[in-house]
Amino acid sequence: MTDVNLNSLRNQPDERGRFGMHGGRFVAETLMPLILQVEGAYKAACADDDFARELLYYQTHYVGRPSPLYFAERLTAHYGGAKLYLKRDELNHTGAHKINNVLGQALLAKRMGKTRIIAETGAGQHGVATATACALFDMECEVFMGEEDVRRQKPNVDRMRLLGAKVHPVTSGTGTLKDAMNEALRYWVANAETHFYIIGTVAGPHPYPQMVRDFQSVIGIEARQQIMDAEGRLPDSIVACIGGGSNAMGLFHPFLDEEDVTIYGVEAAGKGIPSGLHAASLTGGTPGVLHGNRTYLLQDDDGQIIDAHSISAGLDYPGIGPEHAWLHDQKRVNYVSATDEEALDAFHLCSRLEGIIPALEPSHALSFVGTIIGDMDKDKIVILNMCGRGDKDLGAVLPMLEERGKL
């Protein structure tokens, strides 16, 4: 196609940070000068080959990129349909995709002369990645984590402490990711001049959704090359789980203009969408403004935010990145969901068939794959983003699997 650039879905956001009606910069005035500064610094970094070189160096030698694209032979045989490939971002240093973004932002902070870092975390993977980068680059690290998540993700709390980060348990609200983000923003407002806030997902005020997507796009760029090498063609479907949506955006973005690639984002349906106890902002939410951007939110008729529910702390967020909201409106990506129970089954299945213990987050995506892949022809190809490993979830998952007679 000759007019691919004019019609590209890859040119968002506009200069106001809007993805269609979503995105923007809905923050307190105290933060505006800082956000404009980050935007300026990010633009300058993007134009600087040294920045790209430095990031590539750490991606290669510290994180272990590129992550493999692995043909999951036994899962493929189990489902009896299309070929399933796993993009193995759980093999990254620190065990998830989060480090891709954190290294980018930490290097940006370094360029800006900031040595104090703030982060929010849900499952703790972003907190661990941030604590890791701060140890590496000799920066101070303050991580905000809901107290409920501190409890259910204890191994990650221990890792952060060992790495030298200060973990602030957040007791306001329901003590999950939303409240951790409120508290991190409050802390940033109070320390705006000295601290850099490393947001962990493709949400927040502009330029964060764009910046985090760009840093995570390494996933999709690699996957594209790897599937060409392995199969000589692009996949038929790509699938990723979505909380805020950074691993999904990273996989999806390089494929957005490929009309023949069907894209699925899998939200957490918790105890089921009709129960109201879920974290599926697109399936069960409406547009609103929270945490610096407009996007789909779980909220009531009065615009009060409703708590999300998911077995997975990393998906337990009542919003979603604004670019996903836009792709949903554009109908480019199919947003679907999987329940706690379904994710648990997939967690068990993947462990037993592939010897890969997945995090609960991508277990949602795998569960959805199980519902479509068996009906696809055997020459079709599906790529699933295995965005994190499940060690952190064992404490929560093992008792549930025992209860269900699976251990």
Add this chain to the structure above:
Amino acid sequence: MSSRIKTAFANAKAEGRGILGVFVTAGDPDEGTSAQILDALVEANVDIVELGMPFSDPMADGPAIQAASLRALTNGMTLAGTLEIARGFRQRHPDTPLVLMGYYNPIYIYGVDRFLAEASDAGVDGLIVVDLPPEEDDELCEPATAAGLDFIRLVTPTSDAKRLPVVLGSASGFVYYVAITGITGTSSAAADSISAAYKRISAATDLPVVTGFGIRTPEQAGEAASLSDGAIVGSAVVEIIAGNLGEDGRGTPEIVSKIAAFVGDLAKGVAGKTG
């Protein structure tokens, strides 16, 4: 500028003092007590009443006002209920300026046009919406100004020379100087920093400049009002509610009487009669 806000500043100036603004959250701790608290504020000579629109996720507020929002929401307050409280206030108090303060999402969900029409009709004079910087002016600031409501801007210690004209460009009513880099109800600012900021801001605007965030005592209120065009107190008042709740989490007569006494002292502080 709303004529009520203009008159309030003119009256204070004629008396040789700054204005006193007091913030409370609508429906905190319950609808009935909230209306009585507002009456007590007027009785105690508060010049401008700021009525908080409760929100579940107040990201610029400290623990005191977070808890106030939560109490109000728990006891059933909504944005429609807040507008009703405003309407009742205006019927009882035709002259005291009333400003609604809060976050954008409840307004966005209510519908901007519907909200502005009902707020104007209820007798609201101005709006302070914390998470709408000038970059998002077309969302609410422009239609609010067109509807005759003042859009009051927050200027902060991070508003540098480059930022200040941007912030003041679409401001009306008065300018709210956030004296600390932080959330409500935490630390307090030093006198020399308020005075330097006032000089800087008032050189860039004809609007009155009032000081808020971290003002907790009659002495601090008096000082802030003498160094700028007025002082705003919020968390210290809201904490009286938190400390005097009934067992059912609802209002008590002590809340109203203690707020009346405290705000009376604040008014004296601003009038230069203490300290």
